[in-house]
Amino acid sequence: MMSRKYAWVKDALSHASLSTKVRAMKHFMMGKKEYLPKRKTAADMDAVIKCALCPNMCKFDCPVLEAEKNEAVSPSGKMRIAHFIETGRLETRDAVELMYHCCTCDACREWCPFDFSVGDLLKGVRRDIVISHTVPEEVSRLRDHLEQTHTMDERTYAPDGRKNGDILYFMGCTVLSEGRAIAEAMDAIFRAAGEEYAVMEDEWCCGAPLHNLGFFDEFHTFARHVAEKIGESGCRTVVCSCPTCAHTFKNLYPETGHPLQVEVLHATEYISRMLDEGIITPGKFERECVYHDPCTLARKLGITEEPRAVLKGIPGLQLREPHFSRNHTRCCGRGGQLWRTNPRVAESITEKRREELEEHAACIVTACPTCREALGAHGEVYDVSEIVALSMGDGNE
Ligand code: SF4
Ligand code: SF4
Incomplete structure:
Protein backbone atom coordinates (compact mmCIF):
# COMPACT_ATOMS: atom_id res chain seq x y z
CA MET A 1 0.00 0.00 0.00
CA MET A 2 1.48 3.31 -1.09
CA SER A 3 1.51 5.86 1.69
CA ARG A 4 -0.41 9.11 1.13
CA LYS A 5 2.90 10.90 1.38
CA TYR A 6 3.91 9.50 -2.03
CA ALA A 7 0.50 9.78 -3.74
CA TRP A 8 1.69 12.77 -5.78
CA VAL A 9 4.19 10.48 -7.56
CA LYS A 10 1.33 8.30 -8.76
CA ASP A 11 -0.54 11.35 -10.02
CA ALA A 12 2.53 12.67 -11.80
CA LEU A 13 3.04 9.34 -13.55
CA SER A 14 -0.59 8.78 -14.45
CA HIS A 15 0.05 9.33 -18.17
CA ALA A 16 3.13 7.09 -18.42
CA SER A 17 3.10 3.46 -19.59
CA LEU A 18 2.54 0.75 -17.00
CA SER A 19 6.15 -0.51 -17.19
CA THR A 20 7.48 3.06 -16.69
CA LYS A 21 5.12 3.52 -13.77
CA VAL A 22 6.29 0.31 -12.12
CA ARG A 23 9.99 1.11 -12.73
CA ALA A 24 9.66 4.67 -11.46
CA MET A 25 7.69 3.68 -8.38
CA LYS A 26 10.12 0.89 -7.52
CA HIS A 27 13.09 3.20 -7.92
CA PHE A 28 11.44 5.93 -5.86
CA MET A 29 10.39 3.63 -3.04
CA MET A 30 13.75 1.83 -2.92
CA GLY A 31 15.87 4.95 -3.53
CA LYS A 32 16.24 5.74 0.16
CA LYS A 33 18.06 2.47 0.71
CA PRO A 136 43.09 9.25 14.69
CA GLU A 137 46.31 8.66 16.57
CA GLU A 138 45.76 11.34 19.23
CA VAL A 139 42.37 9.81 20.06
CA SER A 140 43.85 6.29 20.35
CA ARG A 141 46.49 7.71 22.66
CA LEU A 142 43.76 8.97 25.04
CA ARG A 143 42.27 5.47 25.19
CA ASP A 144 45.70 3.90 25.77
CA HIS A 145 46.45 6.38 28.54
CA LEU A 146 43.14 5.64 30.27
CA GLU A 147 43.60 1.90 29.99
CA GLN A 148 47.10 2.12 31.47
CA THR A 149 46.47 4.63 34.26
CA HIS A 150 42.66 4.40 34.79
CA THR A 151 42.49 8.20 34.96
CA MET A 152 42.38 10.99 32.37
CA ASP A 153 44.97 13.11 34.17
CA GLU A 154 47.95 12.35 36.36
CA ARG A 155 46.88 12.02 39.99
CA THR A 156 48.75 14.60 42.05
CA TYR A 157 47.77 13.34 45.50
CA ALA A 158 46.27 10.30 47.16
CA PRO A 159 42.94 10.94 48.88
CA ASP A 160 42.98 10.13 52.53
CA GLY A 161 39.78 8.80 53.99
CA ARG A 162 37.55 5.96 55.08
CA LYS A 163 36.80 3.15 52.67
CA ASN A 164 33.21 2.64 53.80
CA GLY A 165 30.42 4.99 54.74
CA ASP A 166 26.85 6.02 53.96
CA ILE A 167 28.21 8.59 51.56
CA LEU A 168 30.86 7.88 48.95
CA TYR A 169 32.56 10.98 47.58
CA PHE A 170 33.47 10.15 43.98
CA MET A 171 36.18 12.68 43.25
CA GLY A 172 36.62 12.33 39.48
CA CYS A 173 39.79 12.62 37.39
CA THR A 174 40.08 16.43 37.45
CA VAL A 175 39.68 16.75 41.23
CA LEU A 176 42.29 14.02 41.68
CA SER A 177 44.77 15.87 39.51
CA GLU A 178 44.18 19.61 39.67
CA GLY A 179 41.26 20.06 42.04
CA ARG A 180 42.65 19.42 45.49
CA ALA A 181 41.04 22.66 46.71
CA ILE A 182 37.63 21.24 45.75
CA ALA A 183 38.34 17.97 47.59
CA GLU A 184 39.33 19.96 50.69
CA ALA A 185 36.19 22.10 50.42
CA MET A 186 33.99 19.00 50.16
CA ASP A 187 35.82 17.52 53.15
CA ALA A 188 34.99 20.66 55.18
CA ILE A 189 31.34 20.48 54.09
CA PHE A 190 31.00 16.76 54.90
CA ARG A 191 32.58 17.33 58.32
CA ALA A 192 30.29 20.29 59.03
CA ALA A 193 27.36 18.04 58.11
CA GLY A 194 28.64 15.37 60.53
CA GLU A 195 29.02 12.92 57.66
CA GLU A 196 31.61 10.15 57.81
CA TYR A 197 32.12 9.88 54.10
CA ALA A 198 34.19 7.37 52.17
CA VAL A 199 36.52 7.76 49.20
CA MET A 200 37.88 5.08 46.89
CA GLU A 201 41.44 3.94 47.43
CA ASP A 202 42.27 3.68 43.74
CA GLU A 203 39.45 5.51 42.01
CA TRP A 204 39.06 4.79 38.28
CA CYS A 205 37.63 7.21 35.76
CA CYS A 206 33.86 6.73 35.41
CA GLY A 207 34.52 5.85 31.75
CA ALA A 208 32.58 8.75 30.17
CA PRO A 209 35.48 9.85 27.91
CA LEU A 210 35.72 6.33 26.48
CA HIS A 211 32.01 6.25 25.69
CA ASN A 212 32.18 9.70 24.17
CA LEU A 213 35.05 8.71 21.89
CA GLY A 214 33.27 5.55 20.73
CA PHE A 215 35.36 3.04 22.71
CA PHE A 216 32.27 1.22 23.94
CA ASP A 217 33.99 -2.08 24.88
CA GLU A 218 36.57 -0.29 27.00
CA PHE A 219 33.80 1.84 28.55
CA HIS A 220 32.01 -1.33 29.71
CA THR A 221 35.19 -2.52 31.44
CA PHE A 222 35.42 0.78 33.35
CA ALA A 223 31.69 0.90 34.14
CA ARG A 224 31.70 -2.68 35.45
CA HIS A 225 34.71 -1.96 37.67
CA VAL A 226 33.43 1.35 39.06
CA ALA A 227 29.90 -0.01 39.65
CA GLU A 228 31.38 -2.99 41.50
CA LYS A 229 33.57 -0.76 43.71
CA ILE A 230 30.63 1.51 44.51
CA GLY A 231 28.63 -1.59 45.50
CA GLU A 232 31.50 -2.85 47.70
CA SER A 233 31.72 0.50 49.52
CA GLY A 234 28.29 -0.15 51.04
CA CYS A 235 27.31 3.49 50.51
CA ARG A 236 23.74 4.67 50.08
CA THR A 237 24.60 7.88 48.25
CA VAL A 238 27.35 8.80 45.80
CA VAL A 239 28.25 12.50 45.69
CA CYS A 240 30.16 13.76 42.63
CA SER A 241 31.88 17.10 42.14
CA CYS A 242 32.05 16.48 38.39
CA PRO A 243 28.77 16.87 36.45
CA THR A 244 29.96 14.35 33.86
CA CYS A 245 30.55 11.67 36.53
CA ALA A 246 27.08 12.44 37.97
CA HIS A 247 25.46 12.24 34.52
CA THR A 248 27.34 9.02 33.76
CA PHE A 249 26.17 7.37 36.99
CA LYS A 250 22.63 8.73 36.84
CA ASN A 251 21.93 8.18 33.15
CA LEU A 252 24.64 6.46 31.13
CA TYR A 253 25.25 3.51 33.47
CA PRO A 254 21.55 2.51 33.58
CA GLU A 255 21.23 3.00 29.79
CA THR A 256 24.24 0.76 29.14
CA GLY A 257 23.38 -2.03 31.57
CA HIS A 258 25.29 -0.91 34.68
CA PRO A 259 22.62 0.56 36.97
CA LEU A 260 23.79 1.63 40.42
CA GLN A 261 21.58 0.64 43.34
CA VAL A 262 22.35 3.88 45.18
CA GLU A 263 21.31 7.51 45.06
CA VAL A 264 23.60 9.71 42.95
CA LEU A 265 23.89 13.43 43.70
CA HIS A 266 25.90 16.20 42.18
CA ALA A 267 27.74 18.15 44.90
CA THR A 268 25.42 21.15 44.48
CA GLU A 269 22.37 18.94 45.04
CA TYR A 270 23.96 17.59 48.21
CA ILE A 271 25.02 21.02 49.50
CA SER A 272 21.65 22.63 48.79
CA ARG A 273 19.93 19.75 50.62
CA MET A 274 22.22 20.28 53.63
CA LEU A 275 21.42 24.01 53.63
CA ASP A 276 17.66 23.44 53.22
CA GLU A 277 17.60 21.03 56.13
CA GLY A 278 19.62 23.45 58.26
CA ILE A 279 22.40 20.87 58.71
CA ILE A 280 25.09 23.29 57.58
CA THR A 281 25.06 27.07 57.85
CA PRO A 282 27.20 29.20 55.56
CA GLY A 283 29.02 32.25 56.83
CA LYS A 284 29.70 35.51 55.02
CA PHE A 285 31.36 35.82 51.64
CA GLU A 286 31.25 39.46 50.72
CA ARG A 287 31.92 39.44 47.01
CA GLU A 288 30.22 39.99 43.70
CA CYS A 289 30.27 36.68 41.82
CA VAL A 290 29.05 35.58 38.41
CA TYR A 291 27.84 32.00 38.03
CA HIS A 292 28.83 29.91 35.01
CA ASP A 293 26.48 26.96 34.30
CA PRO A 294 28.49 23.89 33.23
CA CYS A 295 26.92 22.44 30.04
CA THR A 296 26.52 18.91 31.39
CA LEU A 297 25.07 20.09 34.69
CA ALA A 298 22.55 22.46 33.09
CA ARG A 299 21.64 20.56 29.93
CA LYS A 300 22.15 16.86 30.62
CA LEU A 301 21.13 16.97 34.28
CA GLY A 302 18.86 20.02 34.33
CA ILE A 303 20.55 21.27 37.51
CA THR A 304 20.47 25.06 37.35
CA GLU A 305 18.64 26.17 40.48
CA GLU A 306 20.50 24.25 43.21
CA PRO A 307 23.84 26.03 42.69
CA ARG A 308 22.03 29.38 42.58
CA ALA A 309 20.08 28.56 45.75
CA VAL A 310 23.35 27.70 47.51
CA LEU A 311 25.04 30.92 46.38
CA LYS A 312 22.01 33.08 47.21
CA GLY A 313 22.00 31.55 50.69
CA ILE A 314 25.49 32.90 51.44
CA PRO A 315 25.29 36.23 53.29
CA GLY A 316 27.13 39.03 51.52
CA LEU A 317 27.46 37.24 48.19
CA GLN A 318 25.98 39.24 45.33
CA LEU A 319 25.12 36.87 42.52
CA ARG A 320 25.37 38.18 38.97
CA GLU A 321 23.89 36.39 35.94
CA PRO A 322 25.69 36.30 32.60
CA HIS A 323 23.67 36.90 29.46
CA PHE A 324 24.00 33.23 28.46
CA SER A 325 22.93 31.25 31.48
CA ARG A 326 21.05 28.14 32.64
CA ASN A 327 20.26 25.93 29.60
CA HIS A 328 21.49 28.73 27.32
CA THR A 329 24.94 28.63 28.84
CA ARG A 330 28.12 28.60 26.75
CA CYS A 331 30.79 25.91 26.84
CA CYS A 332 34.00 26.55 28.79
CA GLY A 333 35.94 24.89 25.96
CA ARG A 334 36.93 21.74 27.82
CA GLY A 335 33.93 19.58 26.97
CA GLY A 336 34.17 16.28 25.13
CA GLN A 337 37.96 15.95 25.09
CA LEU A 338 38.09 18.68 22.42
CA TRP A 339 40.76 20.50 24.44
CA ARG A 340 42.97 17.43 24.28
CA THR A 341 42.49 16.75 20.57
CA ASN A 342 42.14 20.38 19.36
CA PRO A 343 43.57 22.63 22.08
CA ARG A 344 43.68 25.76 19.90
CA VAL A 345 39.93 25.60 19.19
CA ALA A 346 39.16 24.84 22.83
CA GLU A 347 41.25 27.76 24.05
CA SER A 348 39.41 30.17 21.77
CA ILE A 349 36.04 28.92 23.15
CA THR A 350 37.38 29.33 26.70
CA GLU A 351 38.57 32.89 26.00
CA LYS A 352 35.18 33.93 24.67
CA ARG A 353 33.30 32.48 27.64
CA ARG A 354 35.72 34.01 30.14
CA GLU A 355 35.27 37.45 28.56
CA GLU A 356 31.47 37.09 28.70
CA LEU A 357 31.62 36.18 32.38
CA GLU A 358 34.13 38.85 33.37
CA GLU A 359 31.80 41.53 32.02
CA HIS A 360 29.59 40.78 35.04
CA ALA A 361 32.07 40.15 37.87
CA ALA A 362 35.76 39.48 38.37
CA CYS A 363 35.02 36.47 40.57
CA ILE A 364 33.64 33.52 38.60
CA VAL A 365 31.87 30.63 40.33
CA THR A 366 31.01 27.35 38.69
CA ALA A 367 30.06 23.81 39.69
CA CYS A 368 32.44 21.68 37.68
CA PRO A 369 36.14 21.01 38.31
CA THR A 370 36.88 21.04 34.56
CA CYS A 371 35.13 24.38 33.92
CA ARG A 372 36.95 25.80 36.95
CA GLU A 373 40.26 24.61 35.56
CA ALA A 374 39.57 25.99 32.08
CA LEU A 375 38.27 29.39 33.16
CA GLY A 376 40.73 29.73 36.03
CA ALA A 377 43.89 29.80 33.95
CA HIS A 378 44.00 33.61 34.04
CA GLY A 379 41.58 34.69 36.73
CA GLU A 380 39.78 34.10 39.98
CA VAL A 381 37.49 31.09 39.67
CA TYR A 382 35.91 28.94 42.38
CA ASP A 383 33.76 25.88 42.61
CA VAL A 384 30.48 26.39 44.54
CA SER A 385 31.82 24.02 47.23
CA GLU A 386 34.89 26.20 47.74
CA ILE A 387 32.75 29.31 48.27
CA VAL A 388 30.62 27.44 50.82
CA ALA A 389 33.70 26.12 52.65
CA LEU A 390 35.37 29.55 52.61
CA SER A 391 32.20 31.16 53.95
CA MET A 392 31.92 28.59 56.74
CA GLY A 393 35.37 29.66 57.85
CA ASP A 394 34.26 33.25 57.16
CA GLY A 395 37.32 33.11 54.97
CA ASN A 396 36.92 35.92 52.50
CA GLU A 397 40.01 35.97 50.35
S1 SF4 B 1 18.74 21.73 14.35
FE1 SF4 B 1 20.93 21.22 14.43
S2 SF4 B 1 21.03 19.22 15.46
FE2 SF4 B 1 18.90 19.52 14.81
S3 SF4 B 1 18.77 18.51 12.83
FE3 SF4 B 1 19.23 20.69 12.43
S4 SF4 B 1 21.49 20.80 12.30
FE4 SF4 B 1 20.96 18.82 13.25
S1 SF4 C 1 29.96 21.62 19.76
FE1 SF4 C 1 28.37 22.14 18.25
S2 SF4 C 1 27.80 20.16 17.35
FE2 SF4 C 1 28.90 19.70 19.25
S3 SF4 C 1 27.28 19.48 20.81
FE3 SF4 C 1 27.99 21.64 20.86
S4 SF4 C 1 26.58 22.74 19.47
FE4 SF4 C 1 26.36 20.54 19.05
Missing part, protein backbone atom coordinates in the same frame (compact mmCIF):
# COMPACT_ATOMS: atom_id res chain seq x y z
CA GLU A 34 20.92 3.65 -1.51
CA TYR A 35 21.54 6.43 0.96
CA LEU A 36 21.96 4.00 3.82
CA PRO A 37 25.13 2.01 4.53
CA LYS A 38 24.96 -1.65 3.53
CA ARG A 39 26.43 -2.80 6.84
CA LYS A 40 24.90 -2.44 10.29
CA THR A 41 26.13 0.74 11.96
CA ALA A 42 26.43 1.93 15.53
CA ALA A 43 25.48 5.38 14.24
CA ASP A 44 21.76 6.14 14.19
CA MET A 45 21.62 6.64 10.41
CA ASP A 46 18.04 7.86 10.37
CA ALA A 47 19.04 10.68 12.71
CA VAL A 48 22.32 11.33 10.87
CA ILE A 49 20.44 11.75 7.57
CA LYS A 50 17.76 13.98 9.10
CA CYS A 51 20.45 16.21 10.60
CA ALA A 52 22.50 16.17 7.38
CA LEU A 53 19.44 17.38 5.45
CA CYS A 54 18.58 20.08 7.98
CA PRO A 55 19.33 23.71 7.04
CA ASN A 56 21.66 23.79 10.05
CA MET A 57 19.11 25.62 12.18
CA CYS A 58 21.14 25.42 15.38
CA LYS A 59 24.51 26.38 13.95
CA PHE A 60 24.47 29.94 15.30
CA ASP A 61 24.90 28.52 18.80
CA CYS A 62 27.66 25.98 18.06
CA PRO A 63 30.84 27.15 19.83
CA VAL A 64 33.11 24.99 17.67
CA LEU A 65 31.75 26.53 14.46
CA GLU A 66 32.11 29.99 15.97
CA ALA A 67 35.72 29.29 16.90
CA GLU A 68 36.75 27.55 13.68
CA LYS A 69 34.59 29.47 11.19
CA ASN A 70 34.44 26.37 9.02
CA GLU A 71 31.03 25.06 7.89
CA ALA A 72 32.39 21.51 7.89
CA VAL A 73 32.39 21.53 11.70
CA SER A 74 28.89 23.02 12.03
CA PRO A 75 26.35 20.57 13.52
CA SER A 76 24.75 19.65 10.19
CA GLY A 77 28.12 19.90 8.42
CA LYS A 78 29.53 17.19 10.67
CA MET A 79 26.50 14.99 10.04
CA ARG A 80 26.83 15.44 6.24
CA ILE A 81 30.44 14.29 6.45
CA ALA A 82 29.42 11.51 8.86
CA HIS A 83 26.92 10.32 6.25
CA PHE A 84 29.63 10.19 3.59
CA ILE A 85 31.95 8.30 5.95
CA GLU A 86 29.25 5.82 6.96
CA THR A 87 28.33 5.12 3.33
CA GLY A 88 31.97 4.65 2.35
CA ARG A 89 32.07 7.67 0.03
CA LEU A 90 34.63 9.61 2.03
CA GLU A 91 37.17 7.92 4.24
CA THR A 92 40.10 10.32 4.29
CA ARG A 93 41.93 11.01 7.54
CA ASP A 94 40.88 14.67 7.36
CA ALA A 95 37.20 13.73 7.18
CA VAL A 96 37.47 11.25 10.05
CA GLU A 97 39.35 13.82 12.13
CA LEU A 98 36.43 16.27 11.78
CA MET A 99 34.23 13.82 13.70
CA TYR A 100 36.09 14.87 16.86
CA HIS A 101 35.47 18.63 16.46
CA CYS A 102 32.71 18.83 19.05
CA CYS A 103 32.75 19.82 22.70
CA THR A 104 29.53 17.84 23.42
CA CYS A 105 27.96 20.99 24.82
CA ASP A 106 24.43 20.09 23.61
CA ALA A 107 23.77 23.69 22.50
CA CYS A 108 22.44 22.23 19.23
CA ARG A 109 19.83 20.21 21.13
CA GLU A 110 18.43 23.40 22.66
CA TRP A 111 17.30 24.53 19.21
CA CYS A 112 16.78 21.24 17.40
CA PRO A 113 13.20 20.38 16.38
CA PHE A 114 14.18 16.69 16.50
CA ASP A 115 15.81 17.04 19.92
CA PHE A 116 19.11 15.82 18.47
CA SER A 117 22.40 16.38 20.18
CA VAL A 118 25.11 16.16 17.54
CA GLY A 119 27.51 15.38 20.38
CA ASP A 120 25.47 12.25 21.14
CA LEU A 121 25.00 11.31 17.46
CA LEU A 122 28.77 11.47 17.01
CA LYS A 123 29.28 8.73 19.60
CA GLY A 124 27.81 6.13 17.23
CA VAL A 125 29.81 7.53 14.30
CA ARG A 126 32.99 7.32 16.38
CA ARG A 127 32.10 3.77 17.37
CA ASP A 128 31.96 2.91 13.65
CA ILE A 129 35.34 4.63 13.20
CA VAL A 130 36.71 2.39 15.99
CA ILE A 131 35.32 -0.70 14.23
CA SER A 132 36.87 0.37 10.91
CA HIS A 133 40.28 0.89 12.59
CA THR A 134 40.58 4.48 11.39
CA VAL A 135 40.74 6.23 14.77
